[in-house]
Amino acid sequence: MDTDNTPFPTEAALDAARESGRRAYELDRAHVFHSWSAQAQLKPMTILGAAGSYVWDGDGNRLLDFSSQMVNTNIGHQHPKVVAAIAEQANKLCTVAPAHVNDARSEAARLITERTPGDLDKIFFTNGGADAVEHAVRMARLHTGRRKVLTRFRSYHGGTDTAINMTGDPRRWPNDYGAAGVVHFFGPFLYRTEFHSTDQQQESERALAHLESVVAMEGPQTIAAIVLEPVPGTAGIMVPPPGYLEGVRALCDRHGIVMIADEVMAGFGRTGKWFSINHSGVTPDLITFAKGVNSGYVPLGGVAINGEIAATFADRPYPGGLTYSGHPLATAAAVATINAMTDEGIVDNAARIGAEVLGPGLEKLAEFHPSVGEVRGVGVFWAVELVKNPHTREPLAPYGGSSAAMSEVLGACKKGGLLPFANFNRIHMVPPCNVSDSEVAAGLEILDSALAVADTFVD
Known part of the structure; x- marks a missing residue:
């Protein structure tokens, strides 16, 4: 396991965190009432730890947090x-x-x-x-x-x-x-x-x-x-x-x-x-x-x-x-x-990342993936609009809902090590404002693979 930027310096520490996470999940499902959700259908992700632009899930997998959780960890985790x-x-x-x-x-x-x-x-x-x-x-x-x-x-x-x-x-x-x-x-x-x-x-x-x-x-x-x-x-x-x-x-x-x-x-x-x-x-x-x-x-x-x-x-x-x-x-x-x-010049970094790295990177992906109807945004605040048909602009999931196609795309993101923010037919790429160029490049590479899954649903 990569030890850079991780809260788990040893495998023993990670094992202890996993065990604590399993117990937390059991208690959550027994006692926690979640917002915006049908309670019996939930399988929430456990977060064992976080640092900078990364979180670790209940299995100890490290994910780039390009959701910034609820688009709020603007200076990353555990600053x-x-x-x-x-x-x-x-x-x-x-x-x-x-x-x-x-x-x-x-x-x-x-x-x-x-x-x-x-x-x-x-x-x-x-x-x-x-x-x-x-x-x-x-x-x-x-x-x-x-x-x-x-x-x-x-x-x-x-x-x-x-x-x-x-x-x-x-x-x-x-x-x-x-x-x-x-x-x-x-x-x-x-x-x-x-x-x-x-x-x-x-x-x-x-x-x-x-x-x-x-x-x-x-x-x-x-x-x-x-x-x-x-x-x-x-x-x-x-x-x-x-x-x-x-x-x-x-x-x-x-x-x-x-x-x-x-x-x-x-x-x-x-x-x-x-x-x-x-x-x-x-x-x-x-x-x-x-x-x-x-x-x-x-x-x-x-x-x-x-x-x-x-x-x-x-x-x-x-x-x-x-x-x-x-x-x-x-x-x-x-x-x-x-x-x-x-x-630390974090606001200026967000502007630069959007103009020079994240925005151009997303626009380049849009050129190669027919499932991308539009990318739009500014700073570290970007949306990728996914469609079944780029000509009719039919969304990959209906307004107000999700779809099996979107679930597969999001699953591919997570499997690749990326945690994006998603809503209806959109993936939002909203990393921390102090995200690095290399982290954005890694996130775009994972998204590229996930968009290939989205492309399979295009008419």
């Missing part, structure tokens, strides 16, 4: 500076009520606001991304005195009640009773355009015209916020065409609508910039974040708030809070993560 910061904070102050000042939370807020655009200079900390979205919407509704929220189809905003109703993918369907004040619209996605566009300029213009029509038909005076992932993640990593986000900003300004950028997945280096909206130069009114803010080492999320909305609650209490808002262990991890990303 020593962050692990040390958590340990140091645990020895000093494990927890404190959110009403009290603590240095980890204060410094985390400073570091985040230094990186947000415009005057988003206040941070409300949450436990994760879904409750960040919940609170951002609450702030927008209280600030405007309006109720409705507009979000796009092909989006994901979280699993709590408001957030799941805002979500535009099929996970919303069993939870949506039409009573959450949410209206969905189509965003730009040229490969599967709803607007019969032939190029990105048309797609941008027609998507904006559609959104403006939805606003007009719903009544702009009833709309509190438009909430967008600047680069939608789970729904397919659709980079917006030039001018689209600028158009949404202008539409919000005309009607006094709060613009909320959901940066939970795309933020903190994932796209090669601190926030994905930075690619457009647009400044939203609120930003929600989580995941990459501390690489997921301790649960943390938050809302970055501009001056106007913050002023709404200067002398009027904000009616919301959480026991663990700004938890010291979580915010200490955020401080260490942001500092490590800055000191």
Whole structure:
């Protein structure tokens, strides 16, 4: 077994980890209730350990983690500076009520606001991304005195009640009773355009015209916020065409609508910039974040708030809070993560990898594999759209489901030593932001073999 970058220095240590993993699996299946799953059909993977861009499964096999778990381990697994910061904070102050000042939370807020655009200079900390979205919407509704929220189809905003109703993918369907004040619209996605566009300029213009029509038909005076992932993640990593986000900003300004950028997945280096909206130069009114803010080492999320909305609650209490808002262990991890990303040039590495290694590598694979309908992305945030027919663009798995073909392709990835993120008919290549050139090359080689399996299902 390769001993480079492994948490198991000896075979004896690996054997002990395997035994512990078997026991963990038994207890999991007896007692753990998993999210988004039919419980009796589950065979979850056991993870024995992780380091850098790798994880080890229950059999001790080393896998390149190009899922970054839930697209959140932006600085990889077990980064020593962050692990040390958590340990140091645990020895000093494990927890404190959110009403009290603590240095980890204060410094985390400073570091985040230094990186947000415009005057988003206040941070409300949450436990994760879904409750960040919940609170951002609450702030927008209280600030405007309006109720409705507009979000796009092909989006994901979280699993709590408001957030799941805002979500535009099929996970919303069993939870949506039409009573959450949410209206969905189509965003730009040229490969599967709803607007019969032939190029990105048309797609941008027609998507904006559609959104403006939805606003007009719903009544702009009833709309509190438009909430967008600047680069939608789970729904397919659709980079917006030039001018689209600028158009949404202008539409919000005309009607006094709060613009909320959901940066939970795309933020903190994932796209090669601190926030994905930075690619457009647009400044939203609120930003929600989580995941990459501390690489997921301790649960943390938050809302970055501009001056106007913050002023709404200067002398009027904000009616919301959480026991663990700004938890010291979580915010200490955020401080260490942001500092490590800055000191080690991790955001710049993500941009370079996307432009020079991962993006070109995926585009080259697309030339040779008829099962690849499109590759798209930026930074270390890429999607490979798999199809049965490259001309009709019939997906390899239906929208909202999977297929035997996709299962075989993903099985080939794992057999080769690659753990990608998958959704419906897509494979997402989303390694850590500090992934190396050689690791990307290895991941692309494994994906190449797996795509050969996908090709066998092409009509």
